[in-house]
Amino acid sequence: MDRMTSKLTQWIEQENRDPRSARWQAALEEIMSLFIPRLEKGKLTPVNPLQEQDIPIFKSALASVDLSPGLWAAFLPPSAAALILPPADAMEELVRIDSDKPSYKIIIQRPGKESRILCTEISEYAHRPGIDIFQEGALLGSFNYETHEICLEEMTKAVRAHAWEKDKWSREDIIAYTVNWFEKVLSLEQADVSVEEKRSFFHSPTLIQTNRVDALFxxxxxxxxxxxxxxPENFTASLPDKIGNGEDRMSACNALAESYLLDLLNTVRSLALLDFKKFTGQEEKKFKTEFTRSVRKLASDLDKMDS
Incomplete structure (x- = not known):
């Protein structure tokens, strides 16, 4: 809190920021500092348990919000968002919903020397659904939309333009981004999930110097x-003990690994993420080789885990 007070004083007194925007960014940063232990970079995460009526809204947000690997992102259902309001003297444009209406907020923070915060109101009850962008105590800009549906649809553009890291991504960043996208596809059971194909090694295998079959596996x-x-316990519970059951355990590991891999391949096929019918003869051979190799590798990983 002392650090935030010092930062707020610097913004207002030394950098001549508007106190209204400076106080709101300071409050949002303080709120995010409480949420971050429950968040995972690159993933939109609810900060409170979701009620039944919250789930469709969260799923829509999950499909629309495309995060780069270094961003913190919190989804606030009404149980959390109701407690987070702009200061009483806030600029009119920062007040997007009446205090007695159910609010749904998404707060995205790009960490670094110049912390940037995006605060989005996506409630259907908002009289001004939209996005506010803050940095160093200043309101850099706002995007206002006619409806909350349009706001969600347009969020990807705003997040990519104003929150994504501008530096070149590392190989680890590319892998994390691609895996996070795939996790959302599986969670939502739909292919229509926002993704920047030029940043995903599944869509652009040359990002990691490989081909589409290898990228798939x-x-x-x-x-x-x-x-x-x-x-780990969930995956190893059915396996024989390591001691005295080496052959049986390895056989069980292979069967489990093959089952998990086939399930995912069936999902890839059913959601038309990849058209297997367009594989060349060479790719079909490589597919069989990579399937066998992947089963062996996954089985080995399972075997190393404690049962």
């Missing part, structure tokens, strides 16, 4: 390994 194995690491 790299994506699936990376996704499954993250799943394994997130909940």
């Amino acid at each position: 790299r994506l699936l194995t990376a996704f499954l390994n993250l799943r394994f690491q997130a909940d």
